Amino acid sequence: xFSGGLAKKxxxxxxxxxxxxxxxxxxxxxxxxxxxxNLQKTLANPDVAASLFPDIILLAARNTLIFTAxxxxxxxxxxxxxxxxxxxxxxxxxxxxxxxIEVLRGLPLLLTIILIGLGLxxxxxxxxxxPIFWRGVIALALVTGAYMAETIRAGIESVPPGQNEAxxxxxxxxxxxxxxxxxxxxxxxxxxxxxxxxxxxxxxTSLISVLGVTASTKELTRFAREGxxxxxxxxxxxxAGLVYLALTIPLTxxxxxxxxxxxxx
Amino acid sequence: xxxxPAIEIRNLxxxxxxxxxxxxxxxxxxxxxxxxxIGPSGSGKSTLLRCVNLLETPDSxxxxxxxxxxxxxDCDVDKVRRKIGMVFQLFNLFPHLTVLENLTIAQRKVLxxxxxxxxxxxxxxxxxxxxxxxxxxxxxxxxxxxxxRVAIARAxxxxxxxxxxxxxxxxxxxxxxxxxxxxxxxxxxxxxxxMAVTHEMEFARQVADRIVFMDGGVxxxxxxxxxxxxxxxxxxxxxxxxxxxxxx
Numbered sequence: 159x160f161s162g163g164l165a166k167k168x169x170x171x172x173x174x175x176x177x178x179x180x181x182x183x184x185x186x187x188x189x190x191x192x193x194x195x196n197l198q199k200t201l202a203n204p205d206v207a208a209s210l211f212p213d214i215i216l217l218a219a220r221n222t223l224i225f226t227a228x229x230x231x232x233x234x235x236x237x238x239x240x241x242x243x244x245x246x247x248x249x250x251x252x253x254x255x256x257x258x259i260e261v262l263r264g265l266p267l268l269l270t271i272i273l274i275g276l277g278l279x280x281x282x283x284x285x286x287x288x289p290i291f292w293r294g295v296i297a298l299a300l301v302t303g304a305y306m307a308e309t310i311r312a313g314i315e316s317v318p319p320g321q322n323e324a325x326x327x328x329x330x331x332x333x334x335x336x337x338x339x340x341x342x343x344x345x346x347x348x349x350x351x352x353x354x355x356x357x358x359x360x361x362x363t364s365l366i367s368v369l370g371v372t373a374s375t376k377e378l379t380r381f382a383r384e385g386x387x388x389x390x391x392x393x394x395x396x397x398a399g400l401v402y403l404a405l406t407i408p409l410t411x412x413x414x415x416x417x418x419x420x421x422x423x
Numbered sequence: 424x425x426x427x428p429a430i431e432i433r434n435l436x437x438x439x440x441x442x443x444x445x446x447x448x449x450x451x452x453x454x455x456x457x458x459x460x461i462g463p464s465g466s467g468k469s470t471l472l473r474c475v476n477l478l479e480t481p482d483s484x485x486x487x488x489x490x491x492x493x494x495x496x497d498c499d500v501d502k503v504r505r506k507i508g509m510v511f512q513l514f515n516l517f518p519h520l521t522v523l524e525n526l527t528i529a530q531r532k533v534l535x536x537x538x539x540x541x542x543x544x545x546x547x548x549x550x551x552x553x554x555x556x557x558x559x560x561x562x563x564x565x566x567x568x569x570x571x572r573v574a575i576a577r578a579x580x581x582x583x584x585x586x587x588x589x590x591x592x593x594x595x596x597x598x599x600x601x602x603x604x605x606x607x608x609x610x611x612x613x614x615x616x617x618m619a620v621t622h623e624m625e626f627a628r629q630v631a632d633r634i635v636f637m638d639g640g641v642x643x644x645x646x647x648x649x650x651x652x653x654x655x656x657x658x659x660x661x662x663x664x665x666x667x668x669x670x671x
Contacts, residue, residue, distance in 0.1 A: 318513075320511060323478055323515065324511065325529075326504060327507070327508075327509040327578075328529035328533065328578070329504045329534075329581060330528075330529055330533055331501050
């Protein structure tokens with residue numbers, strides 16, 4: 159009464175081979191109809207690629223990393239403040255941080271960048287003097303701060319309440335217990351998600367290019383776009399993409415390793 | 424000074440939402456006295472203990488520590504807690520700090536002791552519980568009994584006037600209970616004021632000066648260990664003692 163297993167396995171094997179065959183046929187077809195020499199010339203042109211160096215690293219990638227680092231640092235300070243306000247006993251603090259987090263996470267990043275980079279200077283005279291670099295960084299910090307605030311809050315709440323009670327029962331004040339007992343444990347558990355947030359930020363710095371360019375704001379994406387226009391060739395986009403991957407993939411691997419490591423403790 | 428009770432509680436009430444846990448408790452602990460609080464789970468004994476250092480805030484009533492009303496709005500809770508050592512059922516050691524750092528952090532941050540002084544105090548107290556050799560370890564590498572002895576040493580390092588024990592052997596494997604009770608016995612012999620919520624009847628009988636039996640949020644009866652254990656006056660006490668005896 160349990161027979162029929164063999165027929166089932168044969169059917170599965172047949173389906174698998176059909177999928178393989180179809181895929182190979184499709185790839186072969188694409189390879190056949192593609193204009194390889196032209197593709198190579200426009201997407202992977204070695205001369206164009208070579209002409210991008212060293213500026214793509216020394217200028218563009220450097221600016222990307224500066225944007226990321228400054229934005230992340232500012233965002234972390236904002237996030238810590240917002241996370242502590244979110245778990246505060248004071249209701250006004252909780253409301254302010256909740257509204258902040260929900261609004262900035264709910265808006266498209268591009269809109270926020272345009273609003274802060276171009277919108278606010280229209281309305282507020284003081285902003286007009288501010289360099290594009292800082293307008294962009296502020297927008298990034300505000301948004302990444304909202305995301306990280308939720309991560310930090312979750313990390314704080316993951317520390318068992320007994321830790322807080324033990325700290326308080328030793329006479330440590332509320333803020334001393336937070337500073338010396340709860341936060342060090344919370345930060346340890348949220349290093350992987352914070353690393354992921356950092357990776358997201360590396361990519362999101364590309365959006366700042368909508369604000370226009372000065373020497374200090376020409377990051378990877380902007381640099382590649384200008385390369386496309388001046389060379390009438392798409393190779394710069396491919397090279398910039400590879401540079402992004404060289405930055406992001408190692409970091410995601412680190413985050414993954416940290417995740418399994420903290421899971422062990 | 425010694426005539427003032429270490430802990431004096433009057434007409435204490437505490438509810439968690441609709442559940443009334445403490446229903447008018449009158450209770451005191453003299454200085455140097457060792458009191459064991461026993462009773463079935465849900466009797467309110469842990470809540471009573473946690474009210475003493477205000478980990479729980481009572482709804483009404485009076486708590487005096489060494490004569491000072493700690494429910495007074497002017498009372499600085501942190502200063503009260505420095506005087507009261509507490510040991511928890513689940514140890515609550517700080518896992519990101521070494522044993523030494525567990526014992527020194529509050530000394531340095533609260534009592535403003537120097538690194539050298541706080542370490543000396545920590546060593547002295549680790550020696551008292553027989554764990555000086557574990558000083559550089561992280562708590563995760565200790566057995567349950569060792570963790571609890573470190574927790575006792577940590578509380579002692581603040582030079583408290585009294586110690587609270589909240590079912591400190593309940594989470595331990597049976598073979599590790601003895602070493603923790605021994606550490607508590609030594610403390611009691613040294614004259615430490617102690618209030619211990621416990622299920623260890625032998626400990627209560629041998630070490631406590633007085634046993635308090637709680638049930639349903641009230642103190643049913645209290646007295647010297649021999650009287651409570653061997654000659655309980657109330658049916659509820661008898662029933663509880665029979666149940667505990669059967670467990671062993």
